[in-house]
Structure formats: structure tokens, C-alpha cells
Amino acid sequence: MKILQFPLARISIAFILGIVSFPFFKPHPNYIFGGLFLCLLLLLFFHFMSRKKDDFKIIFGVSALLSSFLLGISTSVIHRETYRALHYTNQLKDYETPHLINLVVNEKLKKTKKNTRYTATIKSVDKQQSIGKIILNIKKPNQIDSIKIGAELNVIGKLYKNRGSFNPNQFDYGKYLENQEIYAQVYANETQIKIIGKQKTIWSQFSNFRTKIIENLTLSNFKKEELNILIALLLGQQQDISPEILKDYQYAGAVHILSVSGLHVGFILMFITFLLKPLSNSKRNAILKLAVILISLWTYGILAGLSASVVRSVTMFSFVAIGIHLRRTVNIFHTLLVSIFLILLWKPSFLFDVGFQLSYLALFFILWLQPLLSNIWHPKNKIAQYIWDIVTVSTAAQIGAMPLSIYYFHQFPGLFFVTNIIVLPMLGIIMIVGLIAIIIAIFGVVPLFIVKPLEFLIEFLNSIIHWVATFEDFIIKNISFNKEMLIASYLVIIFCVLWFKNKEFKTLILTLISIILLQWIFIYSKFKTENAHELIVFNATKYSIITERKNDLVTVLSNDSILETIDDNLAIQSYLVGNFCKIKAKKSIGNLLYFKNKKILIIDSSSIFSEKIKPDILIITNSPKLNLKRLLSKWKPEQVVVDGSNYKSYARMWEATCRKEKIPFHNTNEKGFYKL
Numbered sequence: 001m002k003i004l005q006f007p008l009a010r011i012s013i014a015f016i017l018g019i020v021s022f023p024f025f026k027p028h029p030n031y032i033f034g035g036l037f038l039c040l041l042l043l044l045f046f047h048f049m050s051r052k053k054d055d056f057k058i059i060f061g062v063s064a065l066l067s068s069f070l071l072g073i074s075t076s077v078i079h080r081e082t083y084r085a086l087h088y089t090n091q092l093k094d095y096e097t098p099h100l101i102n103l104v105v106n107e108k109l110k111k112t113k114k115n116t117r118y119t120a121t122i123k124s125v126d127k128q129q130s131i132g133k134i135i136l137n138i139k140k141p142n143q144i145d146s147i148k149i150g151a152e153l154n155v156i157g158k159l160y161k162n163r164g165s166f167n168p169n170q171f172d173y174g175k176y177l178e179n180q181e182i183y184a185q186v187y188a189n190e191t192q193i194k195i196i197g198k199q200k201t202i203w204s205q206f207s208n209f210r211t212k213i214i215e216n217l218t219l220s221n222f223k224k225e226e227l228n229i230l231i232a233l234l235l236g237q238q239q240d241i242s243p244e245i246l247k248d249y250q251y252a253g254a255v256h257i258l259s260v261s262g263l264h265v266g267f268i269l270m271f272i273t274f275l276l277k278p279l280s281n282s283k284r285n286a287i288l289k290l291a292v293i294l295i296s297l298w299t300y301g302i303l304a305g306l307s308a309s310v311v312r313s314v315t316m317f318s319f320v321a322i323g324i325h326l327r328r329t330v331n332i333f334h335t336l337l338v339s340i341f342l343i344l345l346w347k348p349s350f351l352f353d354v355g356f357q358l359s360y361l362a363l364f365f366i367l368w369l370q371p372l373l374s375n376i377w378h379p380k381n382k383i384a385q386y387i388w389d390i391v392t393v394s395t396a397a398q399i400g401a402m403p404l405s406i407y408y409f410h411q412f413p414g415l416f417f418v419t420n421i422i423v424l425p426m427l428g429i430i431m432i433v434g435l436i437a438i439i440i441a442i443f444g445v446v447p448l449f450i451v452k453p454l455e456f457l458i459e460f461l462n463s464i465i466h467w468v469a470t471f472e473d474f475i476i477k478n479i480s481f482n483k484e485m486l487i488a489s490y491l492v493i494i495f496c497v498l499w500f501k502n503k504e505f506k507t508l509i510l511t512l513i514s515i516i517l518l519q520w521i522f523i524y525s526k527f528k529t530e531n532a533h534e535l536i537v538f539n540a541t542k543y544s545i546i547t548e549r550k551n552d553l554v555t556v557l558s559n560d561s562i563l564e565t566i567d568d569n570l571a572i573q574s575y576l577v578g579n580f581c582k583i584k585a586k587k588s589i590g591n592l593l594y595f596k597n598k599k600i601l602i603i604d605s606s607s608i609f610s611e612k613i614k615p616d617i618l619i620i621t622n623s624p625k626l627n628l629k630r631l632l633s634k635w636k637p638e639q640v641v642v643d644g645s646n647y648k649s650y651a652r653m654w655e656a657t658c659r660k661e662k663i664p665f666h667n668t669n670e671k672g673f674y675k676l
Contacts, residue, residue: 007064008337014065015341018072019348022080029077036070039063076348081132081181088122088132089183092159099125101155101186103136104199105147107207110239115139118147119182134159135177135185138193148211150204152197157188166539166644166672167571169578179352206302210235213303213441220437220446226458232258233427234434236304245462250409251469253398253416254423261359264304265297265313267431269321272296290325294318311350312359315339332367336360354408358401365400366393369497387421394420403489406481410577414474422464430457478573480580482525488518526552529580535595535676537619538571539644539668544589544604544621545571553584560588589621595676598638611635617676620654623647628654632661644669 042063081087092099102124109117115137122132136155138147147153161184162174177183198204214231222230225245232238238246238258249255272293279285301314316339323335340360343350350356373392379385394417406412413419433454437446469475491514499507529552538545545566546557554576556566563586566572576582591609593600601615605622611634618631619641632640640658642651642665651667658665666674 008334008341010061010065011068012337012341014068015072015075015344016351018069018074019076019344019351020072021069022073022076022348025073027073027077029083032070032073032077036067036074039067039070072344072348075345079181079348082183084131086129086131088125088130088134088159091125091128091130095159095161098156098158100127101125101134101157101159102127102196103134103153103155105136105149105151105153106133106203107149108147108239109135111140112137113140115187120153123152132184133180133182135182137185137187139187139189147195148198148204149207150199150201151195152199154194154196155186155188156192157186159184159186164672166668167574168536168673168675169574170571171574176352179349181349203302206299210237210303213438216441216445217437220441220451221448222451223455223459225462226455229258229458229462230430230434230437230454233264233430234304234438236310245465248462248466248469250411251413251472251475252419252465253413254419254465254468256358256362257423257427259355261310261313261355264431265300265310265317267428268297268300268435269293269317271432271435286325290321293321293325297321311343311347312339312356315343316363336364336367358404361400361404362397365396368396369399370396372497372500390421390424391417399493403481403486403493406479407483407486410477410479410481412476412479414476415468415471419465419468422468423461426457426461426464430454430461433457478577480525480577482521482578484521485518485525488514488521492518526580532579533596535593535600536575537641537643537668537674538575539673540571541644544643544645545569546589546593546602546619547572547575548593548595549579549581552579552581554581555585555587556583557587557589557593563588598676601637617641619643621645623650628657629661632657632663637663639664639666641674642667642669643674 077083082089084090101122103120103122105118105120107119109119111117117138118136120134120136122130122134124130136153162177162182164174165172214235214237217227217230225242228240228242229245232241236259241258246255246258249258273289276289276292279289297314297318301310304310316335319335319338320332370392373396374389377388379388398416402412433450437450437454440446440450492511495507495511495514499511531551533550535546535548538547543559543562544557545562548555548557556563556572558566562569566586567583572583589602589604591602591604592613593602598616599613600617600619601609601613602619602621603609603624603626605624607624607626611631614635615637617639618635618637620626621643623646628640640654640663642654646669648669651669655665655667668674
């Protein structure tokens with residue numbers, strides 16, 4: 001690949017590997033900074049030596065890569081707030097009692113059924129100076145549902161540390177938050193919150209300016225759903241989009257248009273460039289145009305919330321604009337690499353953002369693969385050429401993002417190319433009219449002659465998306481796909497494209513080897529499944545789920561009311577997909593199980609059981625009233641398991657009893673699922 005011949009490409013890859021490796025090692029800062037300083041000295045020494053002797057060029061290259069790798073780790077260390085003594089995780093020892101927390105609201109998140117949610121920065125805990133980000137959850141209903149960004153609050157509540165995934169193969173939300181430098185959440189009702197002031201920062205001013213625009217759009221008599229789509233398309237705020245519409249966009253393969261990305265920022269660049277076209281191309285005006293474009297791009301980026309995809313797009317198109325206005329040929333791959341390097345240098349946690357990964361992969365494959373696809377056919381008709389360009393761009397982007405998308409979401413929309421052919425032309429019109437509406441909304445209410453056509457266009461867009469989404473036979477769901485298959489898939493794609501570009505024998509061999517590797521990984525994953533036998537007690541509230549897996553067949557035991565909808569249960573689906581399995585049978589939970597020569601007694605709320613059983617393992621569900629101490633002294637089981645369907649007070653009481661009797665105790669609500 002020619003791109004790997006760029007020194008910046010190799011440096012960027014080493015830098016990214018440093019960021020990726022940091023969570024696994026978490027080294028002491030002194031060692032990392034000392035190692036980086038030593039490497040930079042060696043780099044400088046070998047740089048001078050390579051001028052005299054060519055033999056030192058290889059050593060210089062290795063030193064540069066090692067320095068980049070350590071720079072990646074150093075950047076992660078610098079941005080990791082937990083290394084600072086003032087961080088609340090280093091100050092708080094007691095998480096069981098409420099604290100007085102002074103904080104500043106940063107961003108509004110998507111609401112849940114029970115809470116209105118915000119990210120916030122802590123200023124002090126119990127009047128002691130502190131730092132760090134948390135999530136503030138305000139219980140519904142409340143009268144303070146719209147706290148402005150930048151508001152300073154006093155909150156009385158407990159801090160709850162992030163918890164990992166409590167069921168097998170489920171998305172680890174705690175780890176996701178940790179990558180965003182959020183380590184705890186606080187839950188409070190409105191009586192525990194007091195607004196004491198407001199901090200004026202550039203971020204809060206832009207955020208509240210965006211809120212003002214949204215308020216004026218709301219006053220313009222837009223229909224609710226259409227307004228939420230408009231706000232997502234142009235301002236990057238998806239919090240209020242209904243789950244049903246979001247699901248339609250996902251199934252149709254068009255969810256990417258709801259996140260402000262390169263498509264939107266590129267359009268903004270074209271729009272501003274068009275508005276500035278009347279200005280002459282003198283040197284002075286060129287500088288003025290460039291300044292206006294850069295200010296417009298970054299203003300729009302801040303208004304859109306500076307998410308990972310927005311920062312990526314604005315940074316990249318800023319370099320494109322600079323190159324164009326300096327009348328220099330811009331190498332788009334260099335621009336891509338510089339934007340990656342600068343963004344991760346500023347905020348390395350973006351690397352772990354799914355949107356960041358998907359957008360960069362899609363963009364890279366558009367630049368690398370789309371020209372090859374475009375050369376397959378050269379239609380003479382302009383309309384056919386336009387449609388063909390959309391198809392090739394969409395196909396290249398989907399090929400690049402497909403393995404990663406399947407790995408994270410385990411589904412693939414088969415009609416994505418149909419959606420893009422129909423949607424992209426409409427999107428351009430919606431953005432033109434939408435930008436005009438937003439500019440007017442800065443000053444007041446948008447007139448009806450703009451509102452109604454825009455409303456109609458978005459309504460028509462939603463109806464097309466819904467129509468495509470109804471063809472569920474084209475949506476491939478619940479695809480089992482592990483990390484090893486992800487890496488092998490990209491090797492297959494890369495070598496196939498290289499062979500397509502240059503049909504050499506060695507490239508063909510590498511392509512065949514990568515295909516064999518992917519097949520071998522799949523066969524090995526299935527082999528592990530075919531030789532597995534395990535029983536799992538899941539963590540679920542209000543009901544119980546137990547599964548027994550033998551090879552790739554799973555028997556699900558649960559309450560009768562749950563068994564009817566168990567196929568749609570996220571915990572079960574994650575387990576099946578993650579282990580290449582399928583459901584063999586669904587049964588009601590009984591009171592006695594036998595597994596690997598172990599006798600398992602299940603006591604539920606009825607508390608009906610025989611004391612003559614003497615189980616090896618005792619599972620307690622649905623908060624039964626029983627004298628556990630007497631039973632333990634009589635049975636002496638190897639293990640007591642309590643699932644999430646029990647009252648927390650009961651679980652604490654049973655844990656204390658087991659501790660006294662010196663019997664192992666497992667509470668799925670604290671330790672996660674139990675596996676036998």
C-alpha cells in the first residue's frame with residue numbers, strides 16, 4: 001500500500017498503537033516520560049548520524065516509531081485525570097453515604113424512562129476542591145427538566161462507581177464511560193439539587209446559543225418528529241429522536257446521516273465557498289475567505305456539539321480549505337493522517353469512540369476504493385453517472401465500515417445502496433432549506449413559507465426510510481462476529497483491493513492466505529462452541545434467567561411470563577450471538593437441577609422445598625422468606641448464588657449469614673452473572 005510509504009502514516013500508526021496499549025499497561029508516568037525523553041535524545045543523535053552514514057537510517061526510523069509509540073502512551077497519561085491527586089476517585093473513600101457535590105453541567109444526554117441525564121464536571125466534594133467528570137441523573141418527574149449548559153449546581157447524593165457488564169457478552173457501558181473519563185454517576189431528585197449560579201465559557205455560550213435556536217424552531221410550529229430530525233441533521237442533537245424512527249434509520253442503513261459528519265461539514269464548506277464567490281481572488285481576499293471559512297466550520301462544529309465525528313470532519317476540511325486557498329495541491333491521505341494525529345493528540349479518548357472509528361474507516365475506503373469501483377463503468381448519461389457515483393461511494397464506505405459495524409452491532413442493512421441513492425439528493429435540498437431556517441431562527445421565529453416545505457421534505461424522507469426499513473428480510477441480524485474475525489476480515493478486504501489494483505502473484509497468495517485465515521478462525525470459534533458445556537445464572541431484575549448450554553444449543557429457564565418474549569431479551573441475544581449459539585428449548589424454572597454431577601436447588605418466593613435434598617449449590621430468587629442460617633448449618637452447600645430478582649436488603653442479610661458460616665456467596669447484582 002502506497003499510503004504506508006508516507007512517514008506520517010507509519011508515525012500515526014505507532015502513535016495509535018501507543019494509545020491502544022495504554023489501558024492494558026497503565027504505566028507509571030515517570031517511566032513513560034523518562035522513556036520518551038530518552039527516545040527523543042536517541043532520535044536526535046541518529047538523525048545527525050544518518051546524514052553521515054546511511055547505515056543509521058534504519059535505526060533512526062526505528063527510533064522514530066518507538067518515540068511515536070511512547071508519545072501515544074504519554075498523551076494518554078497526560079489526559080488521564082485519575083493520575084491527579086485532586087480527582088474524586090483519589091479523594092473519596094466512602095461511597096455508601098451521600099455527599100455535597102458542587103458541579104457544572106456540560107452536556108445534556110439522551111433521557112431514560114426514569115431519569116433526565118447530563119454530563120457534569122465536579123468542582124468540589126464536601127467543600128473540598130476536586131476535579132473529574134460524572135453523569136448526573138435527575139429522577140422524573142421534575143420541574144428542572146431543562147438545566148442550561150454551564151449551570152453550577154449543589155447536589156446531595158451518593159456517587160456510584162461505574163459497573164462492568166453484568167451478563168456475558170453484553171456491551172460494557174462502564175468501560176465505555178471510563179474511556180470518556182467518566183468514572184461515576186450520581187442520582188438525585190429535584191429536592192436534592194440547588195442551582196447556585198452559572199459559569200460563562202465559550203462552550204456554554206455556544207451550547208445555550210444552540211438551545212435558543214432550537215427554542216425558536218420549536219416556536220415556529222414544526223411538527224415534533226420532523227423538528228427532531230432537523231435538529232439531528234444540522235445540529236447533531238439526537239437526544240429527542242423517538243426509538244421507532246431511529247430504528248427505521250438503522251434498518252435502512254441511513255443512521256449515519258443523523259450524525260453530523262464529513263457529509264454535512266463538506267456541504268457547509270461548499271455553501272460558504274459559494275457565498276464568498278463574489279469576492280475577488282486577490283491575496284488579501286483569499287486570506288479573508290480562508291478566515292471566514294475556518295471560523296464558519298469551527299463555529300458550526302461547536303454548535304453541533306464537537307462529537308468525535310464532528311471534530312474529525314471539521315479538522316480535515318479545515319486542512320482542505322487551507323490547501324485550496326494557499327493554491328497548493330492537497331494530498332487527501334496526508335490531510336486524513338494529520339487530522340487523526342492532531343485530534344488524538346488533543347483528545348486520545350476519541351480513538352475508542354465507535355463513531356470516530358466508523359467514520360474514518362468509511363472515509364479512508366471512499367478515498368482508496370471508490371476510484372477503482374468508479375472505473376468499472378463509465379456511463380455517458382449524466383443522470384446515470386450521478387447514480388453510479390452514489391452507488392460506488394456508498395459501496396466503498398460500506399465495505400470499509402461493514403466488519404466493524406457487524407462487530408459492534410451484529411447486523412447489516414442489505415438495502416443501504418437503495419437508501420443512499422434516494423436519500424442523498426433529498427438530503428442536499430433539506431440541508432439548504434434547513435440552513436436558511438436555522439439562520440432565521442437565530443433572530444426569531446421561522447416563517448411558515450419555509451417551515452412547511454421543510455417539514456414536508458423531512459416527512460417525505462422519514463416515509464422513504466420507513467418504507468425501506470419494512471423490508472426486514474434484507475436486514476441480516478444477530479451475526480456472530482468476534483474480534484479475531486474482525487481483524488481477519490480487514491486483511492481479506494485490504495489484500496483483495498490490492499490484488500484488484502495490481503494483479504501480482506504475491507498479492508494473490510496473500511489474499512488467499514487471508515481468506516484461509518478467516519475461515520480457520522470461524523471454524524475454530526465453532527469448534528470451541530461445539531465443545532462447551534456451561535450453566536449461567538443471569539443478572540436480571542424482577543425475574544430470573546438461567547441457561548444451560550451444551551455445544552451450540554441453549555436451554556433457557558425463566559418465569560412463564562418472560563419465556564414468551566425471551567427471543568427479544570437483550571441479555572439472551574448477546575449471549576447467543578457472542579457464543580455462536582441458538583435456543584434449543586424454553587422451560588419454566590423448576591426447583592431442582594442437575595449439572596455436571598452437581599445438585600442445584602432453586603428457592604423462589606414460594607419457599608417450597610424439601611430439607612432432605614442437601615444441594616451442592618443453592619440459588620435464591622424472587623426474595624423468599626427463609627431462615628438461611630438454619631438451612632446452611634444443615635446442608636453446608638459449596639456455593640450460595642443470589643440473582644438480581646431479590647431485594648437488596650435481603651441479599652445483604654444473606655451475604656452476612658454466608659460470611660459467618662464461611663460459605664462462598666455470589667450476588668449477581670454486585671459481581672455479575674454466575675457461571676458453572
